[in-house]
Amino acid sequence: MNIKKQFIKYVSLNIFAMVGLSCYILADSYFIAKSQGADGLTALNLVLPIYNLIFAIGSMIGTGSAIRYTIAKLKNFKNADDYIFNSVFFTVITGLIFAISGNLFTEEILTLLGADSVILNTGISYTRIFMSFSPFFMLNYVINAYVRNDNAPNIAMTATLISSLFNIVFDYIFMFPLKMGMNGAALATGISPIVGISICLVHLLSDKSNVKIKFCIPSLKKLFVSCQVGFSAFVAEISSGIITMTFNFLILKLAGNTGVASYGIVANIALVATAFSNGIAQGSQPLISKSFGNRNMCEVNWLCRMSLAVSFIIATVIYIFLAVSAVYITDFFNSEGNELLASYSVTGIRLYFIGILFSGLNIVGSSFLSAVENARTAFIISVLRGFVMILFFAFLLSALFGMNGLWLAYATAEFFTSAVMFYFMYSKKA
DSSP, X not given: OHHXXXXXXXXXXXXXXXXXXXXXXXXXXXXXXXXXXXXXXXXXXXXXXXXXXXXXXXXHHHXXXXXXXXXXXHTTOTTTTHHHHHHHHHHHXXXXXXXXXXXXXHHXXXXXXXXXXXXXXXXXXXXXXXXXXXXXHHHHHHHHHHHHHTTOHHHHHHHHHHHHHHHHHHHHHHHTTSOXXXXXXXXXXXXXXXXXXXXXXXXXXXXXXXXXXOOOOOOHHHHHHHHHHHHHHHHHHHHHHHHHHHHHHHHHHHHHHHHXXXXXXXXXXXXXXXXXXXXXXXXXXXXXXXXHHTTOHHHHHHHHHHHHHHHHHHHHHHHHHHHHHHHHHHHHHOXXXXXXXXXXXXXXXXXXXXXXXXXXXXXXXXXXXXXXTOHXXXXXXXXXXXXXXXXXXXXXXXXXXXXXXXXXXXXXXXXXXXXXXXXXXXXXTO
């Protein structure tokens, strides 16, 4: 009963946290659509892959080092506490590289992502501002992961929800009463992780924390072994960016800026939809790591089965809701009443989101494999779903069936990845 209660607590809290985190991007999309129309949505969607890359690296370092820390602590390794300082050090360095690059090469980055002259005018200052906060975006993932693994999922959830609420409220304040437009949206988004970090640090610096932040000589070896087990978390984030960037380029050829705007609606809803699976994966990961460290394989297997089952049930409910409500969801973002935008978006929602039935299984499954230190298999699954399958089917199906084929590429890629994952998990090769 104890592990069941812990599972319910950790998973529910992390689902709330991840949904809250993704909701601020939805709020960004809504307010930008109101303020800037379809051009604003297009600009936001073109830069989403940058967000995904920043989040992915932070998630990889944070989740991976927290897993290594938890298992090292259970095995009484004397240098277990070195993992947190090491992860913070390399996260800040990486974040500064993003911040500097985002300010020096803004126009080149946006052009590379497919922006034309109209979208450049809309998105340059927005991109400069949010990329300046890259160290905080990444550090937020690291600090939150350690709080979660320190038996404080409620604090991690609170930090995430409050920072997201801050972002939503100040999105509105900066964009409308203060009339800052997209710059205001970028500023609100950039400040929000600082709020989350501050809340988490209250716990980590208190007497209740078992994690001790102390100076150590930075170790590339510790960074590498952390990234090994954190790679599935990286791909869970970066796959959205890869998918978004690939779809943006293909849609620009098939349907122009209006098509990209419609995909912006779909992609932002997808962040919320997959947040449930990410929440299950992140919630079960500390429990699986601890059970695995204690060599309690009965608990490990139970947690795996339960995580997969809950993910599939939730994904099914989400898909039914989205398919039925597609018209109303599209109208919510379509402030200009663009009929072409509405047509693309409704069809896109109903076809694209078939994929969440399988993506949830892949996210949870690869997280499980990382939590039990099966980095090789987790790496294979992560690469398949994040790069290989989606790129192959996006190009193939869009060439064969146009926009409808492109919408179905995500579901097809996730389905075949699931088949490979279950083969590995239930064979002697896992």
